[in-house]
Structure formats: structure tokens, C-alpha cells
Amino acid sequence: MRVVVVRSGGFAGIEQRGESDSASDPILARLVDRVxxxxxxxxxxxxxxxxxxxxxxxxxxxxxxxxxGGPLRELVHHVLGRAR
Known part of the structure; x- marks a missing residue:
């Protein structure tokens, strides 16, 4: 399973992109199941x-x-956090 998150907008309009795959991220599938x-x-x-x-x-x-909010927020922060 592959998850891509793109954050855009905000005051400066700077885009941030994160991507994760369940093959290399064991937590990802559990987070997606909750969304x-x-x-x-x-x-x-x-x-x-x-x-x-x-x-x-x-x-x-x-x-x-x-x-x-909720599980979706957790998923977004997890995927974007791995992009750093």
C-alpha cells in the first residue's frame, strides 16, 4: 500500500510532500485501517x-x-514526518 500526502497553502504557500509504503513502513497499514x-x-x-x-x-x-482530525491527522503527520 502506498500513501502520498501533499500539504499546500498556508501564508507562504510552500508545498511539502511525503510518501510512504507499507512494505517499508510497518505502522502505515494500521494507520490507514483507522481512516x-x-x-x-x-x-x-x-x-x-x-x-x-x-x-x-x-x-x-x-x-x-x-x-x-483523529486518525486522518495521525496518518498525515506520520507520512509527512517520514519525509524529513
């Missing part, structure tokens, strides 16, 4: 907020910083 794409709210219209584009094996969603 419910059906409950992800659409991004709100908040100036200068970060937007997170999340792709899990071709299933994509975009969520705003204010709506990013």
Missing part, C-alpha cells in the same frame, strides 16, 4: 489554511487544516 474516507469533511474556505491532498492507493481526498 474513514467517507467521513472526511470538505475543506472549508479559510484564508491561508493548509490543504492536505491525501492519496491512498489511488483513493484521493482533500481536507483543510481545520477539518483534519
Amino acid at each position: 474513514d474516507f467517507g467521513s472526511v469533511p470538505p475543506p472549508g474556505r479559510i484564508p491561508d489554511q493548509f490543504l492536505y491532498e491525501i492519496d491512498i492507493d489511488g483513493r484521493r481526498t482533500t481536507v483543510g487544516e481545520a477539518q483534519l
Whole structure:
């Protein structure tokens, strides 16, 4: 399983990208199993907020910083943290 997260927006508009694969990241599958794409709210219209584009094996969603919570937040921080 492959997960790609792209964070864009914010005041400076700097993009950050992270990618992880369950073959080399044993925690990834457990985090993905907890995410419910059906409950992800659409991004709100908040100036200068970060937007997170999340792709899990071709299933994509975009969520705003204010709506990013719970298991989805954990997944995003995990994938972006591995990119550093």
C-alpha cells in the first residue's frame, strides 16, 4: 500500500510532500485501517489554511487544516514526518 500526502497553502504557500509504503513502513497499514474516507469533511474556505491532498492507493481526498482530525491527522503527520 502506498500513501502520498501533499500539504499546500498556508501564508507562504510552500508545498511539502511525503510518501510512504507499507512494505517499508510497518505502522502505515494500521494507520490507514483507522481512516474513514467517507467521513472526511470538505475543506472549508479559510484564508491561508493548509490543504492536505491525501492519496491512498489511488483513493484521493482533500481536507483543510481545520477539518483534519483523529486518525486522518495521525496518518498525515506520520507520512509527512517520514519525509524529513
